[in-house]
Amino acid sequence: MSEIITSKENPAVKHAARLLKSAKFRRQEEAFLAEGVRLCRDAAYSGVRILRMFYTEEALERYPKDVELLREKAERAFLLSQQLAGGLSATVTPQGIFCVCAMLDKTDCLDKMDASGQLLGLEDIQDPSNLGTVLRTAEALGIGGVILTRGCCDIYSPKVLRGSMGAVFRLPMALVETMPPAVNALEQKGFVTMAAVPDREAEPITQVLFSSPSIVLVGNEGNGLKPETIRACQRRVTIPMLGRAESLNASVAASLLMWEMMRASGEAAL
Amino acid sequence: MSEIITSKENPAVKHAARLLKSAKFRRQEEAFLAEGVRLCRDAAYSGVRILRMFYTEEALERYPKDVELLREKAERAFLLSQQLAGGLSATVTPQGIFCVCAMLDKTDCLDKMDASGQLLGLEDIQDPSNLGTVLRTAEALGIGGVILTRGCCDIYSPKVLRGSMGAVFRLPMALVETMPPAVNALEQKGFVTMAAVPDREAEPITQVLFSSPSIVLVGNEGNGLKPETIRACQRRVTIPMLGRAESLNASVAASLLMWEMMRASGEAAL
Numbered sequence: 001m002s003e004i005i006t007s008k009e010n011p012a013v014k015h016a017a018r019l020l021k022s023a024k025f026r027r028q029e030e031a032f033l034a035e036g037v038r039l040c041r042d043a044a045y046s047g048v049r050i051l052r053m054f055y056t057e058e059a060l061e062r063y064p065k066d067v068e069l070l071r072e073k074a075e076r077a078f079l080l081s082q083q084l085a086g087g088l089s090a091t092v093t094p095q096g097i098f099c100v101c102a103m104l105d106k107t108d109c110l111d112k113m114d115a116s117g118q119l120l121g122l123e124d125i126q127d128p129s130n131l132g133t134v135l136r137t138a139e140a141l142g143i144g145g146v147i148l149t150r151g152c153c154d155i156y157s158p159k160v161l162r163g164s165m166g167a168v169f170r171l172p173m174a175l176v177e178t179m180p181p182a183v184n185a186l187e188q189k190g191f192v193t194m195a196a197v198p199d200r201e202a203e204p205i206t207q208v209l210f211s212s213p214s215i216v217l218v219g220n221e222g223n224g225l226k227p228e229t230i231r232a233c234q235r236r237v238t239i240p241m242l243g244r245a246e247s248l249n250a251s252v253a254a255s256l257l258m259w260e261m262m263r264a265s266g267e268a269a270l
Numbered sequence: 271m272s273e274i275i276t277s278k279e280n281p282a283v284k285h286a287a288r289l290l291k292s293a294k295f296r297r298q299e300e301a302f303l304a305e306g307v308r309l310c311r312d313a314a315y316s317g318v319r320i321l322r323m324f325y326t327e328e329a330l331e332r333y334p335k336d337v338e339l340l341r342e343k344a345e346r347a348f349l350l351s352q353q354l355a356g357g358l359s360a361t362v363t364p365q366g367i368f369c370v371c372a373m374l375d376k377t378d379c380l381d382k383m384d385a386s387g388q389l390l391g392l393e394d395i396q397d398p399s400n401l402g403t404v405l406r407t408a409e410a411l412g413i414g415g416v417i418l419t420r421g422c423c424d425i426y427s428p429k430v431l432r433g434s435m436g437a438v439f440r441l442p443m444a445l446v447e448t449m450p451p452a453v454n455a456l457e458q459k460g461f462v463t464m465a466a467v468p469d470r471e472a473e474p475i476t477q478v479l480f481s482s483p484s485i486v487l488v489g490n491e492g493n494g495l496k497p498e499t500i501r502a503c504q505r506r507v508t509i510p511m512l513g514r515a516e517s518l519n520a521s522v523a524a525s526l527l528m529w530e531m532m533r534a535s536g537e538a539a540l
Contacts, residue, residue, distance in 0.1 A: 129399065133519050140511050140518050163519075206533060241410050248410050248525075249403050249433075255522045256529055263476060 002077040005054075008084055012052060012076075016088050016100055023154040030103045032156035035089060037066050040099045042166030049102040050074040056085045056096030063097065070099060090158035103156060106173045110147070110185055113172055117144025118210070118261045119191070121217035123179050123225055124151035125250060130221065131155065132163015133251040138171060139164075141255075141262045145172035147182055147215070179217065179225075180232040187234065191215050195225050195233035196257055198247055202238035205257060210264040216257045221250045272347040275324075278354055282322060282346075286358050286370050293424040300373045302426035305359060307336050310369045312436030319372040320344040326355045326366030333367065340369060360428035373426060376443045380417070380455055383442055387414025388480070388531050389461070391487035393449050393495055394421035395520060400491065401425065402433015403521040408441060409434075411525075411532045415442035417452055417485070449487065449495075450502040457504065461485050465495050465503035466527055468517055472508035475527060480534040486527045491520045 005013055018025045019033040026032050031051060034043050037059075044050060053074035060067045060079075071077045085096045113119060120143050125131045131153055138146055153160065155168050155175075176182045183193050192214040196205075217233060219225030230236065239248065239256055248256070275283055288295045289303040296302050301321060304313050307329075314320060323344035330337045330349075341347045355366045383389060390413050395401045401423055408416055423430065425438050425445075446452045453463050462484040466475075487503060489495030500506065509518065509526055518526070 133522060136519055137522050142511075241412075249406055249521075251519075252403060252407050252522065252525045255518075255525060259526055259529070 002071065002079045005078050005080045005084060008087060012078060013054070013080065013084055013088070016052070016054065016098060019100060020088060020090060020158060023157060026103070026154065026156050031100055032103060032161070033088065033158070034099045034101055034161060035091065035097070035158065036095050036162070037063050037097050039161060039166055040070055040097050041066055043099055043101050043169055044070060044073045046166070046169035048104065048169055050099045051076070051102055052100040053077045054080055054085070054088065054098040056080060056082050058082060059096035063095070067097065070097065074099065104169070106155070106175045109172070109174045110176075110182060113147075113174065114144035114213070115189060116213050118212060119143065119145050119147060119186070119215040120254065120258055121147045121179060121182070121215050122152055122254070123149050123217060123229055124220040125218075126153055126221055127250070128153050128157050128159035129163050130249070130251040132160040134254045135160070135164035135167040135171060137251070137255045138258060139167035141258050143171070143258055143262070145174070147174045147176060149179055150175055150177055179229040183215075183217070183229065183232040186215055189213070192235065193217070193233040194235045194237045195230040196253070197230060197236050197238055198224060199236065199238055202236040204240045205237050205260045206240060208237055208260070208264065210261050214261065216261055218250065218254045218257065272341065272349045275348050275350045275354060278357060282348060283324070283350065283354055283358070286322070286324065286368060289370060290358060290360060290428060293427060296373070296424065296426050301370055302373060302431070303358065303428070304369045304371055304431060305361065305367070305428065306365050306432070307333050307367050309431060309436055310340055310367050311336055313369055313371050313439055314340060314343045316436070316439035318374065318439055320369045321346070321372055322370040323347045324350055324355070324358060324368040326350060326352050328352060329366035333365070337367065340367065344369065360432075374439070376425070376445045379442070379444045380446075380452060383417075383444065384414035384483070385459060386483050388482060389413065389415050389417060389456070389485040390524065390528055391417045391449060391452070391485050392422055392524070393419045393487060393499055394490040395488070396423055396491055397520070398423050398427050398429035399433055400519070400521040402430040404524045405430070405434035405437040405441060407521070407525045408528060409437035411528050413441070413528055413532070415444070417444045417446060417449075419449055420445055420447055449499040453485075453487070453499065453502040456485055459483070462505065463487070463503040464505045464507045465500040466523070467500060467506050467508055468494060469506065469508055472506040474510045475507050475530045476510060478507055478530070478534065480531050484531065486531055488520065488524045488527065
């Protein structure tokens with residue numbers, strides 16, 4: 001049973017469009033918009049609460065099972081025209097399936113992180129494509145969880161959700177105001193805390209003996225980690241480089257760090 | 271001495287704007303548009319022939335030395351208004367410096383590749399951000415050269431140039447029609463040829479003993495390497511994965527492969 005929407009002035013459509021565009025509105029509503037069959041299905045299977053679901057006639061024809069599943073999971077479902085669907089889309093060729101989802105509780109959950117695992121810390125990562133890629137890689141490599149500062153771009157932005165391939169729904173994540181208190185708390189729990197820095201004097205990541213549990217912290221694309229965050233960490237590690245480029249892209253650097261961490265940890269069986 | 275452009279109908283501006291937007295026009299003219307202080311300077315220092323240079327009054331004030339250098343290197347220089355500069359820009363906040371550059375000769379130069387080095391092969395990579403990131407990483411990690419199929423997106427597109435951080439100007443690259451003949455030619459030269467595949471039966475990249483010279487090939491984002499390219503290679507290698515994600519982003523996968531290749535090769539001293 002779906003309600004039918006014919007006007008772009010419909011409050012549910014306007015609400016969803018605002019969730020698409022404004023990080024502030026997402027925070028205020030504690031909700032976000034997921035787009036596309038795959039991402040919506042990922043949300044549903046990850047136990048994300050689906051408040052509203054929107055779909056087009058065309059989507060129902062192309063993806064009948066997925067629309068059915070999502071209609072069942074959603075508290076309310078709406079049928080809308082292709083044209084209205086365009087207004088909810090961040091892509092060039094919308095599939096015509098959208099879900100308004102309740103944000104997951106990512107705050108204050110350092111305690112929920114795997115106490116024996118390998119974690120990643122991200123300080124003030126600005127680019128949504130970078131953040132999405134890093135989260136996708138973290139999941140692919142089996143990272144136990146990610147700690148992000150509130151200075152990072154919004155994990156519920158369309159680009160991050162899409163780039164992460166749904167990892168946002170599944171990865172344990174904690175949002176913290178600033179990094180140093182989190183680093184200190186993890187150290188108390190027995191984590192080895194490591195700051196990634198572009199400094200040839202730091203320990204090459206290839207020579208670090210990663211013991212579990214540990215965390216590697218990666219900083220902002222332009223400025224790197226804050227001095228106080230570097231000071232809060234027990235060790236400073238770096239990616240040795242051979243070529244001429246000044247540095248690696250932030251998502252590649254984070255990926256190589258995670259790779260070395262997982263490669264070196266006994267569980268990895270790489 | 272610069273000519274002053276006041277109209278957007280000026281043929282030099284229209285020509286540059288077409289180079290920005292059309293890969294076909296770039297190929298036809300054998301030229302491309304580089305934007306921004308850093309990229310234009312990289313082009314100049316890399317021996318790229320600068321046919322025309324455009325700058326704004328504001329750019330001259332902010333970057334006097336760079337404008338001076340580029341004016342000297344360029345065959346013709348033009349001063350233009352901020353507004354006209356906006357029309358040549360692929361960025362939100364243009365710096366007001368642009369160079370029309372002659373394409374480098376990247377064809378038919380398998381012979382120019384380091385015969386004792388580690389190479390990367392890219393087949394039909396579609397996303398310009400991925401390609402730019404991969405080229406940047408290749409340079410940062412000291413890869414000897416990159417072989418690309420013509421099915422890859424244009425290396426002179428604004429996104430690839432920017433994402434590569436100028437690596438396009440410096441990395442030895444060869445553009446080939448299809449991969450199998452290039453693979454065969456490299457094998458003849460003594461290269462070990464390896465196809466990267468998402469297949470748990472293939473050799474884990476962490477256990478490969480890379481001998482120099484060698485090449486790893488990476489395929490299209492959606493479809494991977496073509497079957498005939500995989501067959502042309504001597505070995506099949508894969509990135510072992512631990513988490514739940516189906517796969518890694520193409521630029522991250524290529525980065526991890528290059529990293530392992532350089533890490534394992536004796537010269538690396540990682």
